[in-house]
Amino acid sequence: MVGHVLVLNATYQRLNFISLQRAIVLLLKQKAEPIEVDVSAQLHSERLSFDSPVVIRLVNYVHVPYERFTLPLSRRTLINRDNHTCQFCGDTSGPLTIDHVLPRSRGGATSWENCVAACLHCNHRKGNRTPEEAHMRLHTVPRRPSDPFSILYDRARHNEVWEKYA
Numbered sequence: 001m002v003g004h005v006l007v008l009n010a011t012y013q014r015l016n017f018i019s020l021q022r023a024i025v026l027l028l029k030q031k032a033e034p035i036e037v038d039v040s041a042q043l044h045s046e047r048l049s050f051d052s053p054v055v056i057r058l059v060n061y062v063h064v065p066y067e068r069f070t071l072p073l074s075r076r077t078l079i080n081r082d083n084h085t086c087q088f089c090g091d092t093s094g095p096l097t098i099d100h101v102l103p104r105s106r107g108g109a110t111s112w113e114n115c116v117a118a119c120l121h122c123n124h125r126k127g128n129r130t131p132e133e134a135h136m137r138l139h140t141v142p143r144r145p146s147d148p149f150s151i152l153y154d155r156a157r158h159n160e161v162w163e164k165y166a
């Protein structure tokens with residue numbers, strides 16, 4: 001799930017991005033406190049009115065060993081990694097699909113190293129072949145993102161306030 005509220009640990013370390021809805025639940029349950037808010041975006045419920053959270057901090061420390069932090073591979077996170085760009089033709093305008101470099105039918109894994117964003121045209125053209133067999137060139141070597149945080153958030157809602165906590 002890709003969200004646009006940055007969650008900090010009690011120690012102010014970055015933990016995750018979550019949806020606004022989840023952030024509000026944490027705030028209402030007093031499991032988190034707002035650190036940065038968007039004063040231009042007021043939220044209203046029947047009884048309450050408050051500024052839209054941009055960064056929240058958990059009240060209680062959560063122990064998350066860095067090695068165990070695994071970035072979920074989803075259509076959204078993969079397309080974020082690939083900059084919303086078809087990795088074969090460079091198209092950024094159309095809808096993107098996930099292409100398995102070594103096709104799944106031939107044992108290709110659904111992994112960061114074997115999946116790339118591809119436009120419908122390129123995905124169809126490549127079909128059940130490897131890029132070499134289809135005479136198509138990959139723009140990048142697919143790999144696991146080195147900075148999961150750059151992938152987790154919804155880029156359309158990028159907020160420079162987040163960079164203070166990088």
Ligand SMILES: [Zn+2]
Pocket residue numbers: 086087088089090091118119120121122123
């Ligand atoms: Zn393409």
